[in-house]
Amino acid sequence: MERVPILKIGDILLVSIQVDMSDETAVALQEDLAERIVATGCHGVIIDITALDIVDSFVGRMLSTIASISRVLDAETVVVGMRPAVAITLVELGLSLNGIRTALNVERGMELIAIDRADDDHHEEWDDGPVAGATASP
Amino acid sequence: MTNGVDLGRPQAQTVGSDEDVVRVRQLVRTVAVAVRLSLVDQTKVVTAASELARNTLVYGGGGTVEVTAIDNGRRPGIKIVFVDSGPGIADLDLALTDGYTTGGGLGLGLSGARRLVDEFDIQTASGQGTRITITKWSR
Ligand SMILES: Nc1ncnc2c1ncn2[C@@H]1O[C@H](COP(=O)(O)OP(=O)(O)OP(=O)(O)O)[C@@H](O)[C@H]1O
Numbered sequence: 001m002e003r004v005p006i007l008k009i010g011d012i013l014l015v016s017i018q019v020d021m022s023d024e025t026a027v028a029l030q031e032d033l034a035e036r037i038v039a040t041g042c043h044g045v046i047i048d049i050t051a052l053d054i055v056d057s058f059v060g061r062m063l064s065t066i067a068s069i070s071r072v073l074d075a076e077t078v079v080v081g082m083r084p085a086v087a088i089t090l091v092e093l094g095l096s097l098n099g100i101r102t103a104l105n106v107e108r109g110m111e112l113i114a115i116d117r118a119d120d121d122h123h124e125e126w127d128d129g130p131v132a133g134a135t136a137s138p
Numbered sequence: 139m140t141n142g143v144d145l146g147r148p149q150a151q152t153v154g155s156d157e158d159v160v161r162v163r164q165l166v167r168t169v170a171v172a173v174r175l176s177l178v179d180q181t182k183v184v185t186a187a188s189e190l191a192r193n194t195l196v197y198g199g200g201g202t203v204e205v206t207a208i209d210n211g212r213r214p215g216i217k218i219v220f221v222d223s224g225p226g227i228a229d230l231d232l233a234l235t236d237g238y239t240t241g242g243g244l245g246l247g248l249s250g251a252r253r254l255v256d257e258f259d260i261q262t263a264s265g266q267g268t269r270i271t272i273t274k275w276s277r
């Protein structure tokens with residue numbers, strides 16, 4: 001069985017799907033990614049599907065599952081590079097890709113993840129409540 | 139036609155594994171290109187074929203897929219037949235409902251595939267296997 005390689009770039013895991021995946025390969029990718037997220041402590045996953053000429057219900061479900069798994073493991077997933085014909089077909093097929101964030105390309109995906117992490121950090125500080133002795137800003 | 143695709147000559151692919159579903163997609167793509175389907179229509183018919191071939195494998199216990207380049211005198215098209223001798227589908231209306239699944243899928247394969255093609259014919263009965271024929275015409 002072919003395996004889809006996972007690259008680590010800074011704080012992000014990049015998966016560039018270059019083959020017409022069998023269902024088995026898709027399932028293996030799900031598991032490999034979960035392990036890599038935990039092993040690397042990465043907070044972002046970018047799945048580049050530029051080379052995919054179709055996304056059917058199985059691959060669509062895999063993308064949703066990856067997004068859910070990474071969320072539980074404190075990582076954001078962004079799917080990038082969907083071809084226009086693929087998007088049109090997905091909608092007609094009835095796949096909503098619920099919970100999946102998308103961006104046009106890898107750079108935009110990275111920006112999205114960076115913005116997200118910045119927001120999260122902000123919220124975490126805020127959630128902790130005012131630090132003793134701190135004064136409200138004017 | 140091009141690419142070893144002859145008008146009216148069916149090309150068969152057995153479906154007995156995951157990799158065979160990949161082969162079905164590739165065969166359908168080749169013929170869809172040969173009959174000059176637009177890129178969007180190629181994508182639609184390959185996606186529909188992927189759904190139906192997976193059903194043939196998962197629910198039908200395997201079977202065969204036949205892909206044929208056709209012409210109705212006005213325009214070329216692609217015809218694909220999926221055959222299995224599995225359990226068949228007892229309640230077809232139910233199976234064709236968006237979201238209905240007995241296998242923990244999304245229940246979009248059959249209903250979605252029907253939307254993606256121009257013609258969709260299904261012959262099935264409980265214990266009689268399933269035979270689905272789809273057609274997509276070049277515009
Ligand atoms: N070839 C077949 N033989 C027997 N039953 C079938 C066959 N194809 C489909 N079915 C039945 O019809 C149901 C609906 O099929 P459909 O492809 O729409 O959904 P699914 O395969 O369950 O999920 P999805 O395709 O979205 O992953 C299946 O769950 C199965 O019970």
Ligand SMILES: [Mg+2]
Pocket residue numbers: 189192193243246247248
């Ligand atoms: Mg299905």
